[in-house]
Amino acid sequence: MSKDIKDIDLIIIGAGPAGITASIYASRAKLNSLLLEEAIIGGQVRNSYSIENYPGFKKTSGIELSDLMYEQALSLGANIDEFDMIEKVQLTDNEKIIETNSYIYKTKAVIIATGAEPKKLPIPNEQKYSGKGVHYCAVCDGAMYEGKIVGVVGGGNSALEEAVFLSRFAKKVLIIRRHDYFNGEKKLLDEVEANPKIEIMYNWDLVDVNGDNFMTSAKIKNTKTEEEKEIELDAVFGYIGTEPKTSLFKDYIELSKSGYIITDEDMRTNVKGVYAAGDVRNKKYRQITTAVSDGTIAALDAEKYIVDVVKGE
Template sequence: MQVNKEEKYIDLVIIGSGPAGLTAAIYAARMKLNFIVLEDELVGGQIRSTYSVENYPGFKIISGQELVDKFYEQALSAGATIDEFDNIVRVSLKDNEKIIETDSFIYKAETVIIATGSQYRPLPIKEEATYHGNGIHHCELCDGEMYEDKDIIVVGGGNSAIEGAIFLSRYAKTITIVHQFDNLQSEKSLQEEVLNNPKVTMVWDSEIRHAYGEGKLEEVLVENLKTKETSKIKADGIFVYIGMIPKTKMFEDQIDINKWGYIKAGETTTTNVEGVFVAGDVREKLFRQLTTANADGTVAALMAERYIVNKRRKSNG
């Protein structure tokens, strides 16, 4: 880490480059704000790993990767600066001062948009760390091809899990869906497709308790939550889709966060800290969809620009 870092005074820092962050960047660029988008992972967020998007206006069907690439290209062509390689090491958010320190720079911003999204919830077994990335996965697009003609377990029953199972059926010999309830929570069309797939077997009312294997995953122990009976299932790989955890740790004790870890903000995306806005899945709200993330990004950028203009008017007044 550099001892003496260059300080940069800037209108806006957008933290995160998922659909919300990229939408905010497009608007910020068009409003001629001096800003930067900071990202420490892949540009595009979680939607990048969705193999088929069928509910985004303007596209009958498009892959998540193709869609976020279009967002990214549009943001760049509008004039956005997106830095994927400068990790944030410290954040200080106050009404009168906002500092975002990275490995290379110290940004002093008039406004901040938090669009950090969420991360996959890990499989709650003690062997998760042992097999993480080598038997236990969260991204079917990234790792599915590794399991050609193998036995796969999918954990979960929502849209992500069922979409994942359908995609993985391209490669797998068998797919066992382990779900803690006796029904699926995914869209009806997805349910029909997966339940009619001859490769798929359902294990209802159950959870994985342990994973076993010498050097690689070989089988799992499953418990029925109603009968408490246990059984073993052969498995070469497990793909886990049991919810997301909002990425808000760096903002703890600085901003209002609810008990589930989401940042409190209404439809204006305004947080309890002046000049700080929040957009996308990390915001406390009822629905988390691609289109609502875009809407948040739009509103957050417009609110940030309004905040800057009003602040400057007062200082010049």
């Protein structure tokens, strides 16, 4: 059965803060645009329990912020299609085609805002206990461990934030930190250190996890003395960084060694009319505010490209 072919001005791929922002600007510019999202609106931000560094909000949650962005985009006439999986793309200077399960889109410009996903913990039994003690989203799975002992692996803001969140459910939270310092904000670290249910294990690294059907313990190693020991642990939540979701585009778009999309300051990639915004882009800082900024710039430049270059021909 052949798919319908649709011509469109702009396709935005990914509905995290960068993608939603781009959609808001595209809608206000009256472009014929479409925002494609394969999963849930909001991206990784939706999993944040508490957000205190987004301007205009003293404190909010990822769910609330994502919903507000979504509602704003819809109120401006944004066209958003959820859960229509992209099967393949063709991105060249002269032709841009996005094929989903349902349609084939021929578009004048593309903004890639697919974001990144958590890196898997580099332990032998990661796959065996995935979802059975090994997790990457405390908001999604933390409530499963009411009254249990859980671990958090990582050294940035995410690890600190999620440790605080998990302390609402768990009897005890162990932060397994391979160094003797954190890369997160001092305010967050102060909050963690003041929480009586959280213990920081400096200079320890997670080696593996064990159990029967579900995880029941973890093997850890001291990074200074090389001492190894087994500790009781019902679950471990990994926050050791992210990996960009760029596999669909690697044949067309220039990527960094780590797989992130390389752009200039206007979010332009090596292909004319193709932009990247948010966590999928190669950059130093990945915050909600920087993603929103990327989405704004990408949409404004894409509009100029469509009007001046494509429609002007």
